Amino acid sequence: MGKNNQNIVKPLAICTTKLYKYPPHIVKVDKMAVLAIDFGTSNSSVATLVDGEVRRIHIEANSETLPTSVFFDFDDNIMLFGTMANQSLLNGAHGRYMRSLKSVLGTSLMAEKRMIIGKKYDFYDIISSFLTQLKHRAEQSQGVIFDSVMSGRPVNFHSDDEAKNQRAEQDLRECYLRAGFKTINFMFEPEAAAFACAKNTDRKSLGLIVDIGGGTSDYCLFESGNNDTGKINILASHGVRLGGTNFDKILNLEYFMPFLGMHGQLQKIMSEGIVAAPQSIFHDLATWEKISFCYTPELKNTVRELERQAFEPLLFKRLANLIEHRNGHELAFLAEKTKISANELGEEVAKIDLGLIETGLYVGVTGDDLQRIMADACTTLKTSVLATLSQAGCQPNQVDEVIYVGGSSQMRLVQNQMRQLFPQAKFKLSSVFTAVVDGLALGS
Numbered sequence: 001m002g003k004n005n006q007n008i009v010k011p012l013a014i015c016t017t018k019l020y021k022y023p024p025h026i027v028k029v030d031k032m033a034v035l036a037i038d039f040g041t042s043n044s045s046v047a048t049l050v051d052g053e054v055r056r057i058h059i060e061a062n063s064e065t066l067p068t069s070v071f072f073d074f075d076d077n078i079m080l081f082g083t084m085a086n087q088s089l090l091n092g093a094h095g096r097y098m099r100s101l102k103s104v105l106g107t108s109l110m111a112e113k114r115m116i117i118g119k120k121y122d123f124y125d126i127i128s129s130f131l132t133q134l135k136h137r138a139e140q141s142q143g144v145i146f147d148s149v150m151s152g153r154p155v156n157f158h159s160d161d162e163a164k165n166q167r168a169e170q171d172l173r174e175c176y177l178r179a180g181f182k183t184i185n186f187m188f189e190p191e192a193a194a195f196a197c198a199k200n201t202d203r204k205s206l207g208l209i210v211d212i213g214g215g216t217s218d219y220c221l222f223e224s225g226n227n228d229t230g231k232i233n234i235l236a237s238h239g240v241r242l243g244g245t246n247f248d249k250i251l252n253l254e255y256f257m258p259f260l261g262m263h264g265q266l267q268k269i270m271s272e273g274i275v276a277a278p279q280s281i282f283h284d285l286a287t288w289e290k291i292s293f294c295y296t297p298e299l300k301n302t303v304r305e306l307e308r309q310a311f312e313p314l315l316f317k318r319l320a321n322l323i324e325h326r327n328g329h330e331l332a333f334l335a336e337k338t339k340i341s342a343n344e345l346g347e348e349v350a351k352i353d354l355g356l357i358e359t360g361l362y363v364g365v366t367g368d369d370l371q372r373i374m375a376d377a378c379t380t381l382k383t384s385v386l387a388t389l390s391q392a393g394c395q396p397n398q399v400d401e402v403i404y405v406g407g408s409s410q411m412r413l414v415q416n417q418m419r420q421l422f423p424q425a426k427f428k429l430s431s432v433f434t435a436v437v438d439g440l441a442l443g444s
């Protein structure tokens with residue numbers, strides 16, 4: 001596979017801005033230049049303000065966004081980012097793939113060191129390498145060194161845990177520092193989207209940003225219009241740790257994991273009787289940021305033991321095989337693809353090829369199934385939207401417009417829920433993948 005130099009960084013050079021090779025003739029240090037970064041769970045984007053106008057920066061060839069993913073290529077001893085990382089995984093290259101890096105912020109996993117290509121890395125190293133890439137590519141593209149960043153952050157990285165939330169922002173700040181930024185500011189992602197989407201109309205109106213991304217759902221209630229300054233008035237912001245990666249996980253657990261033994265029964269070892277298979281393996285294997293930790297010798301031994309005890313050993317044999325071939329991420333990608341295609345369906349059945357688990361194995365998923373298995377998630381969305389309104393002392397019938405942001409706002413179950421909550425409101429789909437970075441640049 002051909003490798004574009006822009007996508008490659010030698011692991012030895014990561015996290016060290018000193019090793020950059022800027023073409024000196026085109027680069028100037030502009031103390032005023034601020035780079036806006038939407039570091040997303042699934043996709044990231046960057047922009048800057050030029051003469052008062054937002055300029056989105058093409059962060060990959062012909063694209064204003066790049067997947068937030070990293071691949072350590074063991075054969076070439078290099079680290080790849082974005083689409084190149086995804087392609088390497090899907091092409092079966094020999095290495096370690098990681099996605100959903102943002103979900104690790106604020107957790108104890110951040111500081112755990114892992115050996116990768118003979119060196120120890122923790123998530124500070126990996127996330128700051130990714131951010132270094134964004135900075136480097138933006139600088140190459142604009143001919144400016146960006147010392148300052150205006151970064152988005154979810155209102156809540158973690159639901160109902162303020163200590164973890166604060167820790168997550170500190171972790172992200174640390175990663176930006178390591179990536180070479182000297183001034184680091186944060187803005188709530190849905191507030192940034194509100195700045196980007198609000199229109200100054202003749203009369204005052206209430207808008208609600210519904211930003212459902214890969215990792216979190218974020219809301220911002222704002223007032224706009226009939227205002228000489230053109231500014232908006234933020235009335236409330238709120239969010240929960242629930243997004244498209246959770247939808248992928250729910251689907252994966254419901255439709256794929258049972259073929260790998262999730263509901264399997266085991267013969268007790270020391271006594272008579274039957275016991276259910278442990279669930280944590282399946283949950284980890286269906287959680288994007290944990291998949292790469294499922295390929296340990298210990299887990300392989302556990303699965304072999306489960307196979308010995310199982311009433312249906314075939315299920316665990318498949319599991320052992322999937323782990324042996326390190327196909328957990330491919331299965332998660334299949335869950336994501338299935339979610340997006342079933343989202344377009346009603347009663348019709350999408351026939352999903354589970355060849356990754358066993359050749360000739362298929363499962364049927366309908367759009368209606370999707371609504372059913374995501375019912376609890378929908379209730380969480382509803383509760384958090386109502387909490388946003390109640391922060392501002394507002395009723396649903398006062399909201400004039402609901403603006404969708406984030407890839408997962410395209411889910412029918414999200415839009416059905418919002419239509420139920422706001423039967424009188426107008427609905428608008430923003431530029432779902434770039435509204436946040438536009439607003440960050442405007443607010444920088």
Ligand SMILES: Nc1ncnc2c1ncn2[C@@H]1O[C@H](COP(=O)(O)OP(=O)(O)OP(=O)(O)O)[C@@H](O)[C@H]1O
Nearest residue numbers: 040041042043213214215216244245406407408410
């Ligand atoms: N057409 C679609 N229908 C449903 N879901 C989609 C569609 N396209 C993308 N998604 C989902 O959108 C999510 C990514 O959205 P987005 O890029 O806005 O998230 P993010 O900004 O990276 O995450 P976050 O803001 O939560 O950190 C993924 O879970 C993806 O599966």
Ligand SMILES: [Mg+2]
Nearest residue numbers: 040213406436
């Ligand atoms: Mg987002």
